[in-house]
Amino acid sequence: MPAVSSVAVIGGGVAGFATAVLLAEAGVAVDLVEAQPDVTALGSGITLQGNALRLLRRLGVWEQVRRAGYCFDSIGLRLPSGELLAEVSDTRTGGPDLPATAGMYRPDLARLLADRAVALGVKVRTGTSPTSLAQDVDGVDLLFSDGSGGRYDLVAGADGVRSWTRGAMGIELETRATGMGIWRAFTPRPASVTRTELCYGGVAHIAGYCPTGEDSLYAYLVEDAQDRSALSPAEKLAAMRELAEQYQGPWIEIRARLVDADRVHYTWFETHLLDGPWHRGRVVLIGDAAHCCPPTLAQGAAMALEDAAVLAELLLAADDLDDRLWSSFTARRLERVRTVVDASLHIGRMVAAGDQSGVPELMNRVSTLVSEPA
Template sequence: MSAVRNVLVIGAGAAGTAAAILLAEGGVSVDLVDIKPDTGALGSGITLQGNALRVLRRLGVWEQVRAQGYGFDTLGLRAPDPNGTLVAELPDHRTGGPDLPATVGMYRPALARVLLDRAAAAGATVRFGISCTELEQDDTGVDVTFADGSTGRYDLIVGADGVRSWTRRRLGIDLDTTGVGMGIWRTFTARPASVTRTDLFYGGPCYIAGYCPTGEDSLYAYLVEDAQDRSTLSPQESLGVMRDLSTAYHGPWDDIRPLLTDPSRVNYTRFESHVLPAPWHRGRAVLIGDAAHTCPPTLAQGAAQALEDAAVLAELLLAADRLDDPLWQAFTDRRYVRAKTVVDASLQLTRWLLDRERGDVPGLMARIAHLVSEPA
């Protein structure tokens, strides 16, 4: 018998939707709510490492991800010279196992749709455009009031509501989310034939210039610069900045640049980071995903770690017969150090770039790949 009979999951990103799928499949009544009006999240593409794919297979959506995304097994390093010279082609680690690609790129809203459809098929009730306004716990459950005036009582609340989590604040948890000194331009466009994997350019006017194929006909491209206020730029001006910055990069970038024509596809965000000290629960509420830990995407592990949170939490809840200290200790033991290690490594890569220091990037990446190759 599961430790919970009914659960409210707040936040329909990767972590929340994965938790909803696994709990609903296990016979738990699940309500999944999100303040956003729909799945059309701002963004472009997402990079899914092998350990993320391992969880997606467990969720029953791997075949759809494979069909809609773009898999590859190598990473290219290129120079910011007039030819975009390929400096190295590195075999990437298949951290999800030998039968899964090392990496899949995918259009982010497409992944969201696949996961949400799976959650609904598993039996979860999904509601968008709704938020929580009150949350009151006692020894046996949690009473929740929603913005539309409706109420519910649940055995457990799962706060998967992102970096600025309402759930975290409502639980009285004070957590500093800090900028790391970098901002990133992202765009989504057509894929030229010259792009068949992620290539990274280090140096030039940007810290990183890269791209990732997200399908047979699509990719997302990104440029990482010093963090600055870009909020006053119009969409057309933002497109112009991204195009101008990209002119320093060649090779496949010369094929991508003419395709950067749609201002609505360009967005800019700053890198931020935090790790919530253990434990991540307060009574009958627990935080997962970006609500508990977030980091710059220098290792492309954000989605993977969020999915792992959800998988471990659901496994423990379905195997136990009550919420108690041993269950929460097991969750902490399996998630805290692993997630913090990934965050720390992502920040180390960021510091090396900011300081123009030649750190042991391949060694660091190999250590993290070894860590996440073992199931969480």
């Protein structure tokens, strides 16, 4: 019998819905609450490495991801002039029967996971957030903003970088900016773009793009972090186009398609890692609530999915929610995630310093690590 029979998941991102799906498949009653009015995530594209695809297959949505997204097995490196420097075969970290990478529109992935959860009986409530949490040795009591409440065997806080759950657990965790900001845009895909390609240097630290579907593309430009909050949508579009003008090759076609101000976003890179157990009693943190880092390795979604898979595996295999279970969870997640976070930050520092000579070795080291299931 599983260690839990009822679970509340706080947060409707990748980690939250993956946890809900895996537990509901095994007959656990799951309530999921999401503060936003809809589960279609904000943002543009998402890059899914092979180890993420392996888990999306486990969740039963791989075929839908394959059809909706864009799969590829190599990465290109270019100069600002557009000249192709190198074409590198990417590691199939999910195994030989899956592509190395898939790009996808982030809201589409959110909807696929939500639909899968609902089909398995997960009770999903959007526009709802927790307001209080109290636990004892037998369970956790939650109250919600809609006036309802419930008692659960476990609460999983998958509510992101600014996690309410983390605060309710009494955990103080500093989230710091890394010094870089990123422009992101979702645009139509030129036929010439068939994989992720990166340019290190020029007016931006990184200029890159990733195909996310037959007709769509995720483009991004990384600069020194600036306060762009006062810019109107039209001004943000103009600023991204101005940076993009310094890059040639496929960027010429991409820039011509940068016309929708509502699909341009700017955020700072941030990082934190909860260094120690991610649980307190019967409440546990997963995904960005416990760890976040710059997307320089494109492992954010994969680490969140791994958190969910390991947690669900342990909960379903154990009879009790005891110290042995939590020790196993910490042992299987903390150091693996630390390696990814540290490597992501180190790549950012190398790029900021203008020396990318160590980037390929670091990427290969992480690829070797994540090729082994968590």
